[in-house]
Amino acid sequence: MKKHGDTLKADGLEVGADVAFRGGFTSDGKVRLVGANIAGDLEVNHAQFPDGGSLTLERAKVKGGFFWRGYNAELNLTNASTGPIYDDERCWPKKGDLKLDGFAYTRIAEGLCEAESRLEWIRRQWPDDNDVEFRPQPYQQLAKVLREAGDSVGARRVLIAMENSRRKYGKLRFFAWVWQWILRVGVGYGYRPWYALLWGVGVILLGTALFCHGYAAGEITPTDKEAYSSFETYPPKERHGEPPLYYHKFSAPVYALDTFLPIINLGQKDRWMPNPHLGGWGKYLRMYLWGHIGLGWLITTLFVAGLTPIVRSG
Helix, strand or coil, X not given: CCCCCEEEECCXXXXXXXXXXXXXXXXXXXXXXXXXXXXXXXXXXEEECXXXXXXXXXXXXXXXXXXXXXXXXEEECCCCECCCXXXXXXXXXXXXXXXXXXXXXXXXXXXXXXXXXHHHHHHCCCCCCCCCCCCCHHHHHHHHHHHHCCCHHHHHHHHHHHHHHHHHHCCCCHXXXXXXXXXXXXXXXXXXXXXXXXXXXXXXXXHHHHHHHHHHCCCEEECCHHXXXXXXXXXXXXXXXXXXXCCCCCCHHHHHHHHHCCCCCCCCCCCEEECHHHCCHHHHHHHHHHHHHHHHHHHHHHHHHHCCHHHCCC
16 A cells, blocks of 8 residues: 655644544645644544545544544554544454553543444454464553443453453463453453353253162262162172161262252251262262362352452553
């Protein structure tokens, strides 16, 4: 694409009023307002930037609003700050022509303000998915603006998108990447802790089915020696005795819940155990039990942490 020199270079400009580039303004080169300090509004309204022109507002401070309806321009807002922004999706720079890292603004006064639309705005910083550099600030700024506007759901979506970007493009070490993946599927990076409840219910239901089958097959037996002697399985395998009257009866749902929940004791996990010495299901159920217990600790910990800011880096 053809590039030209500076159409306007006003780095460090100090203006006590508004600055406007309106319909009659055309630039086929660069408009630079690096470090400018504008006390009023900055308006770029239907200005034309053909042939690869650009507007650079790096480190600029605009106390009023920023109106952006410039066509075909590259827009550099790195470390700039403005009041409310007024823009039009049709005028957003194409992919790779927008720089937002460090850009601070008070609110979105006009233009698309839904989370998904503004995430597309953020994604226009990069020409394609293979050339992404993780930058958290644009996500954090957008989430802050949405939250202050009362859109807490949208703010959470933006922060989840930020963590997805961190995991994909943040050049994390392997274990950090794995931990981010666990946080994503477990509690939505801390922004959707109810995910952990769904996982917990699923694990408990699976455990209930497996433990029910194991008990029916005589593979789950009492841990007490006297109770075991009366319960011991005899051929065929489906026949087993009953524990003494004083002994807790086995309940597969309660056993699944008791072994899943850390610390809490419902009276089942200390009295019943898959028996690996009987062959068949016993050894596999014992292996599953340790996984069931481990998942209980992990999911419960994630749920509790998800209710606090502990896992939320945003």
